[in-house]
Amino acid sequence: MDYKIIATILTNTNNARDALDAAIALATRMDAHLDIHIVSINQNSMAYDLSGMATPVVATQTKDAIAERDKLESWLQDRMQPEVVRWSVQAAMVQSLVLGNYLAEKLRFCDLVVLGRPYQDDPEMAGLVENCMFIAGRPVLMIPKGGSAPEPRARVVLGWNDGTEALSATRAALPFLRTASETEICIIDPPRHGPDQADPGGGLAQFLTRHGARPVVNVSPETKGSVAEMLLQCAQDHDAGLIVSGAYGHSRLREAVFGGTTRSLLENADIPILMDR
Incomplete structure (x- = not known):
C-alpha cells in the first residue's frame, strides 16, 4: 500500500524547493493527496512590555513573519500551477513555543512528512523535524539540498x-x-x-x-x-x-x-x- 496523504512544511523560500519537489513527485507517483503547510514561525511573539503591549522589536518581527508568509503563498501558487497532483494549502503564523502542538494537530492524519534535511543552511529545519517526529508522531522523509525523492527501484x-x-x-x-x-x-x-x-x-x-x-x-x-x-x-x-x-x-x-x-x-x-x- 502506498502513502495516501503526504505533507510538507514551508517556512521560507530558501528551504521550500527540494522538499516540495520531492513531495510532489511522491504524491504524483502514489496518487496521494499533498497537504502543504506554510508556517511562519514567530520566535519572540511572547515578549511584551509592562503595559501588556508588544514591544517594537516583536511588532517588527511579526510584520516580517506575515510578509514572509504572504511571499510563500504567492510563490507556491506559481509553483503549483502546472502540477496535476491533488493538493491543498494552509497558512499560519505560529509562536515557536507552541509549534509542536500546532504540527501535532495539523499532521495527525497524514502518512508521511517530507522536509529538507536538517543541519544544512536552515536553522529552523532541525526544530521542524524534531517536532514532527517526537511531538506530532509522524515519520519524516528528509531530502538533502539538491536532492530528490527516492526512485521506485532504488536500493x-x-x-x-x-x-x-x-x-x-x-x-x-x-x-x-x-x-x-x-x-x-x-x-x-x-x-x-x-x-x-x-x-x-x-x-x-x-x-x-x-x-x-x-x-x-x-x-x-x-x-x-x-x-x-x-x-x-x-x-x-x-x-x-x-x-x-x-x-x-x-x-x-x-x-x-x-x-x-x-x-x-x-x-x-x-x-x-x-x-x-
Missing part, C-alpha cells in the same frame, strides 16, 4: 538494532521497501544475548519478505568507525537511494535534541533519510 539501507524506533521506521518505510530492488538490513555489533542472537535480522527479513520486499541481511562488528559512519558507508557501497533509521533524542518531554548516531546521519548523509521514533 534501501535499513539500520536495524531490534529497537522500537527501528521497527517504527521500518513500518513507516514499507511503501519504499516494497518497490526497492533490494533492502540491505544493516546490523552493526548485534547483542550477544537476545531473541535474535542465533539469527540476527532473521525475523525482520521474514517480515519484509511477507510484505513484498527483497531483504538481504548484513551483520558487521563495530570496528570500522561509528554506527553512523558504517551506515553511510553501507549506503555508498550499495549505491543506495534511501536510508531508513530509527530516530533517537535526548529528551521526550520537550523538544528533542538529536544526538549520537541520529545527528551524525542527519549531518552527513547526501541521500534521503526516512526516520521515525
Whole structure:
C-alpha cells in the first residue's frame, strides 16, 4: 500500500524547493493527496512590555513573519500551477513555543512528512523535524539540498538494532521497501544475548519478505568507525537511494535534541533519510 496523504512544511523560500519537489513527485507517483503547510514561525511573539503591549522589536518581527508568509503563498501558487497532483494549502503564523502542538494537530492524519534535511543552511529545519517526529508522531522523509525523492527501484539501507524506533521506521518505510530492488538490513555489533542472537535480522527479513520486499541481511562488528559512519558507508557501497533509521533524542518531554548516531546521519548523509521514533 502506498502513502495516501503526504505533507510538507514551508517556512521560507530558501528551504521550500527540494522538499516540495520531492513531495510532489511522491504524491504524483502514489496518487496521494499533498497537504502543504506554510508556517511562519514567530520566535519572540511572547515578549511584551509592562503595559501588556508588544514591544517594537516583536511588532517588527511579526510584520516580517506575515510578509514572509504572504511571499510563500504567492510563490507556491506559481509553483503549483502546472502540477496535476491533488493538493491543498494552509497558512499560519505560529509562536515557536507552541509549534509542536500546532504540527501535532495539523499532521495527525497524514502518512508521511517530507522536509529538507536538517543541519544544512536552515536553522529552523532541525526544530521542524524534531517536532514532527517526537511531538506530532509522524515519520519524516528528509531530502538533502539538491536532492530528490527516492526512485521506485532504488536500493534501501535499513539500520536495524531490534529497537522500537527501528521497527517504527521500518513500518513507516514499507511503501519504499516494497518497490526497492533490494533492502540491505544493516546490523552493526548485534547483542550477544537476545531473541535474535542465533539469527540476527532473521525475523525482520521474514517480515519484509511477507510484505513484498527483497531483504538481504548484513551483520558487521563495530570496528570500522561509528554506527553512523558504517551506515553511510553501507549506503555508498550499495549505491543506495534511501536510508531508513530509527530516530533517537535526548529528551521526550520537550523538544528533542538529536544526538549520537541520529545527528551524525542527519549531518552527513547526501541521500534521503526516512526516520521515525
